[in-house]
Amino acid sequence: MTQVAPAGPELRRVIGDGETVADGEVEGLGESDLVDLYRSMVLLRTYDERSLVYHRQGRIGTYAIFWGHEAIQAGSVHALGDADWIFPSYRESAIGLLRGMPAETIFSWWRGHPAGWWNPARYRVGSITVPIATHVPHAVGLAWGKKLRGESTCSVAYFGDGATSEGAFHEGANFAAVMRAPAILLCNNNGWAISTPLAAQTRAETLADKAVGYGMPGVRVDGGDVLAVFEATREAVARARAGEGPTLIEAVTYRCAPHATADDPSAYIDVERVEQERENECLLRFDRYLHRLGILDEALAAEVRDEALGVMRAGIQAAEALPAPDPELVFSHAYVEPPETLRG
Numbered sequence: 001m002t003q004v005a006p007a008g009p010e011l012r013r014v015i016g017d018g019e020t021v022a023d024g025e026v027e028g029l030g031e032s033d034l035v036d037l038y039r040s041m042v043l044l045r046t047y048d049e050r051s052l053v054y055h056r057q058g059r060i061g062t063y064a065i066f067w068g069h070e071a072i073q074a075g076s077v078h079a080l081g082d083a084d085w086i087f088p089s090y091r092e093s094a095i096g097l098l099r100g101m102p103a104e105t106i107f108s109w110w111r112g113h114p115a116g117w118w119n120p121a122r123y124r125v126g127s128i129t130v131p132i133a134t135h136v137p138h139a140v141g142l143a144w145g146k147k148l149r150g151e152s153t154c155s156v157a158y159f160g161d162g163a164t165s166e167g168a169f170h171e172g173a174n175f176a177a178v179m180r181a182p183a184i185l186l187c188n189n190n191g192w193a194i195s196t197p198l199a200a201q202t203r204a205e206t207l208a209d210k211a212v213g214y215g216m217p218g219v220r221v222d223g224g225d226v227l228a229v230f231e232a233t234r235e236a237v238a239r240a241r242a243g244e245g246p247t248l249i250e251a252v253t254y255r256c257a258p259h260a261t262a263d264d265p266s267a268y269i270d271v272e273r274v275e276q277e278r279e280n281e282c283l284l285r286f287d288r289y290l291h292r293l294g295i296l297d298e299a300l301a302a303e304v305r306d307e308a309l310g311v312m313r314a315g316i317q318a319a320e321a322l323p324a325p326d327p328e329l330v331f332s333h334a335y336v337e338p339p340e341t342l343r344g
């Protein structure tokens with residue numbers, strides 16, 4: 001039987017704190033699975049930290065930081081099958097790395113280079129969506145289509161707390177429930193929609209509660225606990241494959257970084273809270289858990305870190321070595337007949 005460490009009335013957790021809260025475990029996850037999960041988290045963390053540096057060096061454009069959200073991304077992707085589809089928002093821009101997408105491709109996306117476009121079918125990863133929540137109906141439509149074809153594939157849409165106030169979220173969630181689409185709606189509740197706090201966003205007590213209105217299960221997990229996210233997603237995937245329809249997962253976390261590199265959060269953020277949350281961030285928690293189990297030591301951690309750094313260095317170099325794109329491309333897929341003002 002799976003054990004879930006009790007901590008907090010509703011938030012599901014597996015990882016303890018090494019002191020008063022005991023560690024749980026997830027049934028079916030062996031040592032090598034745990035190390036794989038760790039590798040994925042380090043890869044994402046390294047991507048994110050390097051991206052901030054590359055932005056400051058002028059090597060990529062405005063960048064949406066996901067520091068502290070790696071557990072949500074890695075935990076959920078590891079619970080999927082290879083054929084299942086991922087629909088990321090800008091906050092999950094590097095999630096394709098977990099599907100074998102080259103770092104070069106994602107760096108190119110942030111550089112505004114066409115080499116950053118990919119065929120979604122190749123990795124089963126939809127394009128990075130900047131308009132809030134518009135990919136929720138896409139993910140649900142794909143899942144429904146797969147169901148109509150008799151395939152057992154499911155899809156996951158990633159979006160934020162702010163997205164749950166959007167019409168597209170409502171349309172997607174309602175449609176998913178009505179059609180019993182094999183979709184997982186994964187909300188990263190990081191407490192902020194740019195400078196708007198959750199309390200100014202909704203009167204709902206929890207975002208998982210919204211699931212009730214659509215007639216689907218709503219699950220609340222600790223978004224800093226990679227194993228809790230994994231387990232909740234695995235259950236949602238099993239429901240989807242069994243024909244039981246969609247699940248809304250609310251992964252509760254906290255945004256410890258600016259919304260994006262163009263944002264100055266000092267005007268609205270609670271600096272003390274950010275410091276507290278940074279001390280309890282997801283990678284550190286999983287790192288300590290693996291140390292307690294005797295699965296991870298400094299040598300392995302250093303090897304994983306170095307490997308990820310190597311991937312990033314090679315990725316940015318490859319992206320920078322690409323020839324400049326043809327400016328005509330901006331227009332070539334936009335107009336059958338370019339308007340007079342654009343004809344040169």
Ligand SMILES: Cc1ncc(C[n+]2csc(CCOP(=O)(O)OP(=O)(O)O)c2C)c(N)n1
Binds near residue numbers: 091130161192194259
């Ligand atoms: C349809 C739409 N409206 C407004 C915006 C501007 N905008 C960009 S990010 C953002 C906040 C989104 O917050 P949330 O859904 O919580 O995601 P997070 O940034 O926290 O990951 C807004 C309103 C947008 N990108 N798309």
Ligand SMILES: [Mg+2]
Binds near residue numbers: 162189191193
């Ligand atoms: Mg948010």
